[in-house]
Structures are given as C-alpha cells and as structure tokens.
Amino acid sequence: MENKSHNDGVEKNAMSIPGLEWKHEQGELFITLSGRWLLSCPERQQVLRKWQSLIKQARDIEIFHISCTEDVIWDSSLVIFIRNAMGEFELNKKKASLGYLPDGLPKLLQLSKERKTTKDKNVHEGLAEDFDKFTADLPNYFARPIEFIGAVIIACTELVSGRSVMRLGDLVESARKCGASALPIVTLISFLTGLTLAFVGSVQLEKFNAKIYVADLVSLAMVREMGALMVGIIMAGRTGASFAAELGNMKLNEEIDSLRTFGISPISFLVLPRTLALFLMTPLLTLYADIVGILGGLTVGTLVMNFSTVHYLEQTQSALTHMWEIYSGVTKSLVFGLIIGLVGCYKGMNSGPDSAALGKSVTSAVVVSITCIIVADALFEMIFSYLELR
Amino acid sequence: MNSVESNPIITVKNLQLAYGKHLVLKNVSFEVEQGHCLVVMGGSGCGKSTLLKSMIGLLEPIQGEICINGNMLWVDNSHGNKIAKEFGVLFQGGALWSSMTIHENVALPLGLHTDLADKEIEELVHYKLSLVGLSGFENFYPSQLSGGMKKRAGLARALALDPRILFFDEPSAGLDPITSKRLDDLITELKESLGMTFVVISHELASIFNIADDAIFLDAKLKTLLDRGTPRSLLDKSIHEEVVDFLTRNESSTN
Numbered sequence: 022m023e024n025k026s027h028n029d030g031v032e033k034n035a036m037s038i039p040g041l042e043w044k045h046e047q048g049e050l051f052i053t054l055s056g057r058w059l060l061s062c063p064e065r066q067q068v069l070r071k072w073q074s075l076i077k078q079a080r081d082i083e084i085f086h087i088s089c090t091e092d093v094i095w096d097s098s099l100v101i102f103i104r105n106a107m108g109e110f111e112l113n114k115k116k117a118s119l120g121y122l123p124d125g126l127p128k129l130l131q132l133s134k135e136r137k138t139t140k141d142k143n144v145h146e147g148l149a150e151d152f153d154k155f156t157a158d159l160p161n162y163f164a165r166p167i168e169f170i171g172a173v174i175i176a177c178t179e180l181v182s183g184r185s186v187m188r189l190g191d192l193v194e195s196a197r198k199c200g201a202s203a204l205p206i207v208t209l210i211s212f213l214t215g216l217t218l219a220f221v222g223s224v225q226l227e228k229f230n231a232k233i234y235v236a237d238l239v240s241l242a243m244v245r246e247m248g249a250l251m252v253g254i255i256m257a258g259r260t261g262a263s264f265a266a267e268l269g270n271m272k273l274n275e276e277i278d279s280l281r282t283f284g285i286s287p288i289s290f291l292v293l294p295r296t297l298a299l300f301l302m303t304p305l306l307t308l309y310a311d312i313v314g315i316l317g318g319l320t321v322g323t324l325v326m327n328f329s330t331v332h333y334l335e336q337t338q339s340a341l342t343h344m345w346e347i348y349s350g351v352t353k354s355l356v357f358g359l360i361i362g363l364v365g366c367y368k369g370m371n372s373g374p375d376s377a378a379l380g381k382s383v384t385s386a387v388v389v390s391i392t393c394i395i396v397a398d399a400l401f402e403m404i405f406s407y408l409e410l411r
Numbered sequence: 412m413n414s415v416e417s418n419p420i421i422t423v424k425n426l427q428l429a430y431g432k433h434l435v436l437k438n439v440s441f442e443v444e445q446g447h448c449l450v451v452m453g454g455s456g457c458g459k460s461t462l463l464k465s466m467i468g469l470l471e472p473i474q475g476e477i478c479i480n481g482n483m484l485w486v487d488n489s490h491g492n493k494i495a496k497e498f499g500v501l502f503q504g505g506a507l508w509s510s511m512t513i514h515e516n517v518a519l520p521l522g523l524h525t526d527l528a529d530k531e532i533e534e535l536v537h538y539k540l541s542l543v544g545l546s547g548f549e550n551f552y553p554s555q556l557s558g559g560m561k562k563r564a565g566l567a568r569a570l571a572l573d574p575r576i577l578f579f580d581e582p583s584a585g586l587d588p589i590t591s592k593r594l595d596d597l598i599t600e601l602k603e604s605l606g607m608t609f610v611v612i613s614h615e616l617a618s619i620f621n622i623a624d625d626a627i628f629l630d631a632k633l634k635t636l637l638d639r640g641t642p643r644s645l646l647d648k649s650i651h652e653e654v655v656d657f658l659t660r661n662e663s664s665t666n
Contacts, residue, residue, distance in 0.1 A: 186523055275506035282467050283520045283572075284495030
C-alpha cells in the first residue's frame with residue numbers, strides 16, 4: 022500500500038479499501054489518501070490504527086501535507102479523517118497544508134469548521150449545574166402551584182358573582198367527556214374490583230364459616246374505599262392526562278396566549294369548566310362504581326357461593342345501615358376530582374415549549390394526581406378515625 | 412433616524428426584557444405613528460417575538476414602559492380589558508382555538524366584550540370572514556383549514572373587535588410566496604381602508620419592503636435596537652453593517 026502498484030489485480034485490491042501512503046522529504050511528511058474511504062469499509066479501522074502509529078512515530082516532524090489521489094472514492098469518513106488530522110496538527114502546533122482534494126471536499130471541510138454562534142453552547146456541566154438549577158428554581162416549585170390555586174379561587178369567586186367568562190356549554194361538554202364517556206371503563210374496573218374482593222374475602226371467611234359476610238366486606242370496601250379510589254385512579258389516567266395534553270397542546274399552539282390578548286382569563290375559560298366538571302362527575306361516578314362493585318360481589322355470591330340474590334342483597338343492606346359509609350366515599354371522591362382537575366390543568370398550563378415537554382407534563386400529571394389521591398385518602402382515613410367516624 | 416411626526420399611538424421607552432436571568436433586550440425605545448405599519452426586523456434570536464410578547468401584554472418587562480393609545484401596559488391592571496380591545500394579534504400559526512369552529516373563534520371576543528345581540532354578532536362574523544376571503548368557512552374547524560387560511564381566519568378574529576392596532580407575528584412564516592404576497596396585500600388594503608396601525612414582526616425581505624412605512628432593527632449581539640427608518644432609507648443610509656447586510660442578503664432574489 023505504501024506504493025501504488027500498477028498491477029491491475031493489486032490495484033483492484035487497493036481500490037477496495039482505504040489507502041494511506043506517506044513519504045519523508047526534508048523533514049516534512051507527505052500523506053496521500055487513496056482507495057475507498059467509505060463508512061461501509063470495515064478496513065477503515067485498520068487504516069486508522071496505522072494512522073495513529075504513524076503520528077506517534079512522526080512526533081519530531083513539524084510540517085505535514087495531506088492530499089488525495091484523483092481516483093479516491095469517498096464519503097463522510099474521509100471528511101472526518103482529514104478534519105480530525107488537521108485538528109490534531111493544530112492542537113500539537115504543527116504546520117499542515119492540504120494538497121489536491123476531490124471536488125466538494127474542501128467546501129465540506131470549510132463548512133464543518135466550528136463557527137462561533139451568538140448563543141452559549143448547550144453544554145451540560147453535570148451534577149453541580151443540576152443542583153444550581155434546582156436551587157434556583159426551588160421557589161417556583163412552590164410559588165407556581167400556589168399562584169395557580171389562587172387564580173382558580175379568584176375565578177371561582179368571579180363565577181359565583183356572575184362575572185366569569187366560563188361558558189355553560191364548555192362545562193356540560195367537559196362533564197360529558199369526563200362523566201358519561203368514562204362509564205364503560207368505570208363499569209369494567211369496578212365490577213372486577215367487586216368480583217376480586219368477593220373471591221379474596223370468600224376464601225378467608227369460609228375458614229370461619231362466615232361466608233355470607235362477604236356481602237358486608239364487598240359493600241363496605243366499595244363504598245368506603247375502593248369505589249372512590251378506583252374512580253380516582255381511572256380519572257387520573259384518563260381525564261387528568263387528557264386535560265394536561267389538551268391544555269399543553271393549546272399552550273404549544275399559542276391558543277392560551279391568544280385568549281390572554283383578548284383579555285380572557287385562561288383559568289376561567291379553560292381550567293374552571295374542566296375542574297368543575299370533574300369535581301361534579303367524580304362523586305357520581307363513585308356512586309355508580311359502588312353499585313357496580315356490589316354487583317360484582319353479588320355475581321360471585323350467587324354464582325360461586327350459591328347465595329340467593331335476595332339473601333345477598335339483604336346482607337348488603339344490613340351492612341350499609343349508616344349512610345355515613347356512603348357519604349365518606351363520596352366526600353373523598355369530591356376531593357379526588359378536585360385534585361385530578363387541578364393537577365391536570367396545572368401541568369398542561371405549565372407545559373414546556375415542545376412536544377417532548379408536553380409528553381413529560383402528561384406523565385407528570387398522572388403520577389402526581391395518583392400520588393396526591395393516595396396521600397389524600399390516607400389523610401381522610403386518619404381524620405375519620407380521629408373523629409371516630411369509623 | 413428618529414421620526415419627526417408627533418402622533419404616536421404606541422410608545423415604548425427604555426424597555427428591558429428577560430426570561431429569568433437571560434437578558435433578551437435592553438434600552439429599546441421607539442414610537443409607532445397612528446396609521447403606520449412598523450416592521451420589527453432582525454436575525455433569528457434577536458428578540459423580535461419577545462418584544463411582541465411584551466407589547467401585547469404576555470411578558471412583563473423588567474424595566475421600561477409601553478404605552479398603547481394612552482394606556483400604560485403593565486402599570487394598572489384595571490386597564491386590562493380596555494387595552495385588550497385596543498389591539499388584535501395574529502400569531503404565527505394563527506393560534507385559532509382548535510375546539511371551536513371558525514365562526515365561534517371570531518364570535519367569542521364579540522360575545523365576551525360587547526353587548527351585541529346574537530344576530531348582530533352573526534352578521535359581524537360573516538363580514539369579518541368576508542374581509543379576509545373566508546366567507547363560507549364559518550362551520551369549519553381550524554384543523555380543516557390550510558396554513559394560509561388559518562392565518563386569514565386568525566386575522567378575521569384579530570379584527571373582530573375593530574381594534575385600532577394590529578400585531579402580526581411573522582405573517583409570512585410557513586407560507587408559500589404567493590399566499591405570503593396575498594397576506595401582505597391584505598395587510599396593505601386593511602391599513603389603507605381602515606386606517607389601522609400595524610406592528611409586524613418579520614424577517615422576510617420581500618414582505619418588509621411591501622408593507623413597511625417604518626422599520627426597526629434589533630441586534631442579537633448588542634441585545635438592543637440598532638437602527639430605525641423606512642426600509643429603503645435603512646438600506647441606503649444605515650451606518651450599521653448588520654442592518655445593510657440584513658437588507659441586502661436576498662436583494663437579488665427579491666428584485
């Protein structure tokens with residue numbers, strides 16, 4: 022390879038791999054590149070290793086010349102090679118010059134030179150930078166949600182005083198979307214929850230010959246806890262995510278900005294109808310889920326445990342003599358609805374300026390909503406227990 | 412380069428704008444004469460859209476003042492709705508409310524800010540849509556319109572409250588040359604027939620020379636207003652290399 026052969030066979034072989042030749046002349050190194058300098062040539066790695074060892078051997082040489090043969094076949098791999106070589110010479114304060122290069126290659130080398138931009142480079146400086154950014158943004162993590170809740174409270178007072186720009190049609194449409202449209206999924210999940218509770222309970226209660234109390238277990242668990250919780254989780258994944266995506270997309274398309282320019286408060290116009298709809302629909306869905314869950318238990322009770330429908334329902338009725346059992350679940354669901362609505366809308370309104378940030382906001386809306394629901398549920402139970410309401 | 416006329420409808424004084432710690436513009440002062448079309452020009456990232464955001468009440472300046480038709484923006488919030496009626500905004504993509512039809516988009520500001528009867532609103536919407544050549548598209552949703560039609564619908568909505576000032580954020584962006592020219596012509600016709608004041612953010616040279624009575628140039632490096640004048644005077648007389656470079660870069664193609 023060091024000398025180009027004129028033998029046809031050898032030349033054919035030489036032309037199928039990247040070629041690197043050099044010669045010493047009066048303290049200067051002349052490098053000639055030939056053959057196929059293509060990214061798809063696996064032999065390129067050998068040539069690059071050869072190049073590294075050549076550079077090590079040529080430490081004392083001060084002047085380098087790089088040129089190509091006229092028949093060189095090339096792609097980006099040759100541009101990168103020459104670019105890196107020239108960069109290396111510059112770094113080691115060696116003189117370097119370029120001889121013949123195929124058409125187009127000098128221009129690509131020129132274009133690929135790093136140019137200064139007016140903007141700072143987006144270099145990530147590691148953990149210290151992350152920490153700095155986090156501490157700088159820390160007040161915003163608390164201030165923004167509080168500001169948002171404050172704006173929602175103001176929008177509510179405007180609604181009560183009849184000065185709100187919220188449209189009844191938007192409220193009804195949001196209620197339809199998060200209420201009626203959610204019935205199939207709520208039915209399925211609640212029925213299966215009731216069914217599972219009945220199965221799990223029956224196995225344990227059978228040991229004490231108290232199988233009929235499975236009706237008590239299912240009904241109490243559904244109305245106190247599972248109905249509200251399952252609806253909350255469904256709403257967080259379905260409606261909360263949809264609010265975040267919808268509002269985030271509106272922000273991305275400057276629709277929220279255009280509302281502001283018309284003096285229309287996005288909180289009153291967009292957030293209030295959605296949150297209010299969810300606040301109103303979640304308790305209704307919870308009551309519905311309670312009934313469907315009890316029916317799930319009834320299915321196991323009648324089909325698997327061979328109770329009569331009347332017997333099972335009478336047992337359920339006796340378990341639910343205190344209406345507070347039902348009210349407590351409904352009270353929780355009101356708060357769950359409010360949490361999901363506010364979190365979904367907040368995440369959407371504060372979404373970033375691109376589609377990746379929108380995806381992040383939607384995910385965050387679901388995660389934060391579910392976490393808040395579970396925390397709120399635990400707090401409710403503690404309060405009910407403290408007030409001796411259980 | 413200062414204007415000698417004395418009937419400004421917009422006055423911007425010593426404006427300083429930033430996103431958090433990142434300063435975007437400083438010491439920006441200019442006036443816009445009533446019935447004029449001012450084009451804000453400059454390279455990418457020079458703060459044109461940021462300036463517009465501040466002028467339409469979406470970004471609070473860290474210093475300086477903006478006065479629109481005698482009302483100080485950002486000083487007294489009670490003026491909010493009053494100022495909102497003074498101007499209309501056409502955003503880059505139209506920013507139409509996607510869940511509403513074109514009719515509802517134009518009718519909403521009228522319903523919220525006026526006491527007009529439904530029939531009058533209906534007539535006004537039809538008239539505004541006719542002005543921009545979208546008569547018959549009342550029941551279309553934004554997703555059913557092309558880019559140029561969205562911008563025209565956005566313009567009809569911006570015109571809904573008969574504002575005295577219209578702000579445009581890069582009206583030519585994303586449009587083919589013919590549609591872009593039509594939009595420029597529409598701006599000129601509206602200016603002449605309605606006597607409105609326009610503030611247009613643009614870096615399209617053909618558009619700038621077509622519509623501008625006056626222009627200001629923002630510089631990304633200095634983060635400030637570098638020069639102002641008519642586009643022709645800036646091209647002929649500006650002492651700033653950046654301004655001349657900007658205005659000549661596509662001269663051969665625009666000519």
